[in-house]
Amino acid sequence: MxxxxxxxxxxxxxxxxxxxxxxxxxxxxxxxxxxxxxxxxxxxxxxxxxxxxxxxxxxxxxxxxxxxxxxxxxxxxxxxxxxxxxxxxxxxxxxxxxxxxxxxxxxxxxxxxxxxxxxxxxxxxxxxxxxxxxxxxxxxxxxxxxxQSDWMAELTGSSGYAGITFGDLVLPAAHDAGMFQISDSSAATSNLKGVCGTNVPAEFNFLCQEAEYGTTALQNASLTQKDVIYDQLRIGTRYFDIRPGYPIGDAKANDTNTTHIHNFIPGAPLAGMLDDVSRFLGEHTGEIVVLRIQSNGIDHGYYQFISSTDLTAALDRHIATGIGYRLVDDLSTLSAQTLKSIVGAGKRVIVVYGAEKSSTNPTGVANINDSYNDNDYQASISNTGPVNGDVATTLQACSGGGAQYTLLQLQNTASGALVPFYTQIQYSPLILDAAEVVGNSDFGNILQGTKPWFDAVNYPWLQSSDALAGLVACHMPVMIQNDFVDVALSSHAIGLSKYRHDN
Known part of the structure; x- marks a missing residue:
């Protein structure tokens, strides 16, 4: 503490x-x-x-x-x-x-x-x-x-916004959306022991050597959400970062073995997440949802990424026919369409699947203007400067085009910042306290711990003159993404969507 x-x-x-x-x-x-x-x-x-x-x-x-x-x-x-x-x-x-x-x-x-x-x-x-x-x-x-369960329907139904386009929208987004639970603690602990001594600094071997710390430590270092997908949707979230994988050695992905994967830790089952999306959209007929299905962050020594064939089969099983879905490689193809027309087309789940296009992946999805930078997002537990600087620079770059959408990641990668901080010599007396808190406290989630500091900087920045000018100059959808999604994130997204449309 x-x-x-x-x-x-x-x-x-x-x-x-x-x-x-x-x-x-x-x-x-x-x-x-x-x-x-x-x-x-x-x-x-x-x-x-x-x-x-x-x-x-x-x-x-x-x-x-x-x-x-x-x-x-x-x-x-x-x-x-x-x-x-x-x-x-x-x-x-x-x-x-x-x-x-x-x-x-x-x-x-x-x-x-x-x-x-x-x-x-x-x-x-x-x-x-x-x-x-x-x-x-x-x-x-x-x-x-x-x-904010019906914020899209209320927006398109209000005076002056019937013609708001997909490209005008700022969508509230959930980072690692399926990490609101660890679905298999035994597998997660076993995988952790497998990486200890190789990928974990010796000072942090307590995460696997002390058996009583196992599950609690994993939760404190990996859970990025607290609400199931259905409730994330009720909060107002409309973009979900989902990373589905299944164990190495299994022949194919199915409803039993496929979960969100955070490194080597299995999160929520994909089937349940898709069921939540289908249930919510069945109840709220004026809303759409974007699912970003990607393999980033999956430890491929333990899990393999779901194939497009297996994903399509899962979508067929869990997304009701009356709601529908579409697989797209480039969200910018929807930018000029009105939100009302997308809702009316009967395919209200929009799925972006796979890695970004590159020289080694010529069939990947179009470029995403993403603020994430490993070094900056893991630079500090408490200094918000590097993350906020990357967010600001990424929004400025949006006006140049060339990407399918812009992703502003507002969260800190605090679990990554923890290791270099506590391995500095001057902080060595505090390592035992870090072990006790992160390893053993039901209140020790380092990712949630930094959220108030980063929200206190990044949310007001979204209202700044520089951010507003950048959003108006940006002619593509913008996602504002956070850990532990909240109603403040949603109300900012709605207000900024209206602002972009008006200006």
């Missing part, structure tokens, strides 16, 4: 813990609020009422720091509220045990989106609380927004 420190002005047994907070709301009815208890002392409530951004549908992302401390008791409360004025419309409660440095409450894998009604309106609440290793503060976020 982030360092718990003694308060200099307090009695000798007083301890405190700081949480870095990020908050967002897209409406004036409900706003996020954090209650931070100082047992035996004063308490703090940090509230973040709606602040208009100047762009319809979008609020303002804010950040702060909350001190949870105790003077006399081991536990202090840390609560999240969706506030309607002075009334709490929704609450999530935690206890912080400052004497053993543990968070007590709903663990990360269960910190799913909440969908609820207040008054006559429907809302979404996304939240997270993460235990980070020293020397970092722990982090928490709370985002509240309007229900």
């Amino acid at each position: 982030g360092a718990a420190v003694f308060l200099l002005a307090a009695p000798a047994d007083a301890k405190s813990l700081d949480f870095d907070l990020t908050a967002y709301t897209d409406n004036q009815t409900l706003h996020p609020s954090f209650y931070c208890e100082q047992t035996g002392g004063s308490n703090t409530t940090l509230s973040y009422p709606y602040k208009p951004s100047g762009i319809e549908f979008m609020g303002t992302t804010e950040s702060g720091t909350c001190d949870v401390s105790t003077y006399v008791e081991p536990h202090s409360a840390f609560n999240f509220h969706a506030m309607a004025g002075s009334t709490s419309a929704r609450e999530v409660s935690y206890q912080i045990n400052l004497y053993n440095d543990e968070i007590e409450g709903t663990r990360i894998t269960q910190q799913a989106a909440q969908f609820f009604t207040y008054g006559n309106a429907s809302y979404v609440l996304n939240y997270g609380i993460t235990d980070l290793p020293m020397p970092f503060n722990d982090t928490a976020y709370l985002y509240i927004g309007n229900d």
Whole structure:
């Protein structure tokens, strides 16, 4: 856990813990609020009422720091509220045990989106609380927004937007969309042991040598989402990064053996994800979904990428006939078509399959203007500069054309940044804390831990004059992608889609 420190002005047994907070709301009815208890002392409530951004549908992302401390008791409360004025419309409660440095409450894998009604309106609440290793503060976020299940239908049905084109759209996108679960912990642990000693620095062999750390450590280093695909869609997500594979040695992909693969870790089954897409689109007839089916990030020593033949068979089995799907090599071929016409064509699942075209892959899909860069996205746990710089540069390059769409990846690859950080000599005393937190804490997901810091920079940047100018100059679809998709991502995408169409 982030360092718990003694308060200099307090009695000798007083301890405190700081949480870095990020908050967002897209409406004036409900706003996020954090209650931070100082047992035996004063308490703090940090509230973040709606602040208009100047762009319809979008609020303002804010950040702060909350001190949870105790003077006399081991536990202090840390609560999240969706506030309607002075009334709490929704609450999530935690206890912080400052004497053993543990968070007590709903663990990360269960910190799913909440969908609820207040008054006559429907809302979404996304939240997270993460235990980070020293020397970092722990982090928490709370985002509240309007229900976005039908945002495309509502957009095309509103005045002035019936003719909005696919090329005008900014789509909320889920990075490693199927990594909301580990479907086979035994296989994942076995695969981890297989790579230890070769691809894992010796300082991090605890991930496989300590049996009690296995599954928890894998979850903390690999889970990038908390919500099933159906709920990601309800949040507003319309683009999904899916990487289906099946074990080496199996003759072909099928519903039993094919899952999303994160390196050597099997995530959610492909069949269930496709079922969720079909179910959602059956209920929401004005929406479309883009599936990016790719092999990047699959460890081919353990898993093989699904073939186009096996993928087509899976789509035939799981996407209802009345919804339909189409396989495309180039999304730009849809750019000039109106969203309404794509919906009306009866093929509402758009699938982009395979690796990008190159000299060694002449039949691949057209180029994608992608912000991801290994070195920059793994450069730092807490410094947002390299990632934000790549996002800005990629959007500027969009105006030059030559790509089928632009992908702005807003997340940090924190699990990659963790290893070089803690292998620096000056941080060697902290390696044991990193092992305990990442290896053993139900709240130790390093990817979620960095999300509030990066959201606090990248979401406001999307509203900047440079970003707005870049989006208007970009004549192709734009995807804004994140880990742990949330209603703030969706409301930004909707507002920016309208802005591009209007300008």
